[in-house]
Amino acid sequence: xxxxxxxxxxxxxxxxxxxxxxxxxxxxxxxxxxxxxxxxxxxxxxxxxxxxxxxxxxxxxxxxxxxxxxxxxx
Numbered sequence: 001x002x003x004x005x006x007x008x009x010x011x012x013x014x015x016x017x018x019x020x021x022x023x024x025x026x027x028x029x030x031x032x033x034x035x036x037x038x039x040x041x042x043x044x045x046x047x048x049x050x051x052x053x054x055x056x057x058x059x060x061x062x063x064x065x066x067x068x069x070x071x072x073x074x
Contacts, residue, residue, distance in 0.1 A: 006059070007068075017041075017068035018061035021052040033060040040067030 004020045019041050023030075031051055033044045041060040048058040065071030 021058040023057040030057040
């Protein structure tokens with residue numbers, strides 16, 4: 001399956017961007033990947049692909065102010 005870029009806006013108007021690695025089967029298990037400080041969701045690309053190959057869906061997101069996600073300045 002292809003990787004999909006997703007995004008959503010938090011209640012305080014921060015845009016969060018992620019990569020969704022879908023599984024082939026319906027109702028598959030899923031993993032949420034959250035990177036460490038100074039990194040971004042791309043650091044999980046290889047691991048996410050391994051999970052995906054094993055039938056596990058993955059959502060890896062960029063934290064606030066990292067990667068493609070935005071950060072509030074106030």
